[in-house]
Amino acid sequence: MASYYLTICVLFLLPLHFSLIHGNTEEGFTINLIRKTSLQPSFPQGFSAMSTIPQSPVSAYLGEYLMELSIGTPPFKIYAIADTGSDLMWTQCVPCNDCYKQINPMFDPTKSSSYTNVPCSSNLCHLLDTGVCSPQKECNYTYAYGDGSMTQGVLAQETVTFTSTTGASVPLKGIVFGCGHNDSKNGFNDHEMGLIGLGGGPASLISQMGSSFGGKMFSQCLVPFHTDERVSSKMSFGRGSKVSGSGVVSTPLVTKEDKTPYFVTLLGISVGNKYLPYSGGSSQNVAKGNVFLDSGTPPTILPTEFYDRVVAEVKNQVPMKPVVDDPSLGTQLCYRTKNNLGGPVLTAHFEGADVKLEPIQTFIPPKDGVFCLGFTNTSSDVGIYGNFVQSNYLIGFDLEAKMVSFKARDCTKNT
CATH class of the missing domain: 2.40.70.10 (Acid Proteases)
Structure with a gap:
């Protein structure tokens, strides 16, 4: 938040x-x-x-x-x-x-x-x-x-x-x-x-x-x-609380004038095997610290141009028709199904760290029988990595080393 x-x-x-x-x-x-x-x-x-x-x-x-x-x-x-x-x-x-x-x-x-x-x-x-x-x-x-x-x-x-x-x-x-x-x-x-x-x-x-x-x-x-x-x-x-061991990937914290948010650099997102760069051009041109991790914001919020490309590719890879007849869902990309979607897997490509996201982390049920992509858009150039996609990862914030680390884990287990 x-x-x-x-x-x-x-x-x-x-x-x-x-x-x-x-x-x-x-x-x-x-x-x-x-x-x-x-x-x-x-x-x-x-x-x-x-x-x-x-x-x-x-x-x-x-x-x-x-x-x-x-x-x-x-x-x-x-x-x-x-x-x-x-x-x-x-x-x-x-x-x-x-x-x-x-x-x-x-x-x-x-x-x-x-x-x-x-x-x-x-x-x-x-x-x-x-x-x-x-x-x-x-x-x-x-x-x-x-x-x-x-x-x-x-x-x-x-x-x-x-x-x-x-x-x-x-x-x-x-x-x-x-x-x-x-x-x-x-x-x-x-x-x-x-x-x-x-x-x-x-x-x-x-x-x-x-x-x-x-x-x-x-x-x-x-x-x-x-x-x-x-x-x-x-x-x-x-x-x-340090996150270490096999399977850990880490990305640098980016220092800005605003000391509150935990800024990191998101190079792009893959939908299945389709890579989409954050800026629409080369990943080399991505601004440092273009997103921050926020446990108080549920959806992941992306700049509109990037968001539109991600949504279009998800639609392309989901073999179902989106819900278009439910005004309560607004402009969200949603599908009717009894169980969560079987795919696609999304991968967040941070600087130095690839974080795979299963449908349980990306498709959220606002009501029974409907699953919606837990992303939305913003006019800002800076996005927010929300708490939906942070789930089922052990995420470590090391303010001394200035790193954020991710380790895939079933967070429902007491380990």
């Missing part, structure tokens, strides 16, 4: 100061991404809108993956979108008079002994370029996302507690987060209590963790969204 407000004052505290309360976490930790329900994701028209390492529970719900953690003292459990495309961690807070409905109770900062507002005089108030001073001398923020949703509230510091897959608690003090008091009624559903920004900017949870777990790195293994709800995804943090 890409943010509009991502110009960060990088001169301040990188990483931010926080402390581990207890525990031996040199290797990191791993958590599950908790699944709430097996409901199908909603599709806007054209899609546009295991070990002792630290881990986090993450679940799939309506096309998003929810991370479980606790904030405050005593710990208060929240379920929030795991988002590598933005930085700010936030949750809805009492009082929340202009917020979207959520089924779980909201966090009440007056009931936490470890909650402190970030004062206007603190450098932390400048972590986001939207930080402004309120009449009460508190640091207010506004943070908006690419789909038009947004959150407004107060920047604060809290104790954040993860529960690893071994059952151990991993508490961190002094984490900066947003206490949301005015949040979009459109863009979030009632299971989502906020969002966990996992991008590369200074305000993100990853940057605040820094190298405290043996290395500034994390990995994820996302289950396909139509997996049984009892099966969780996994996210790991620290040195133990």
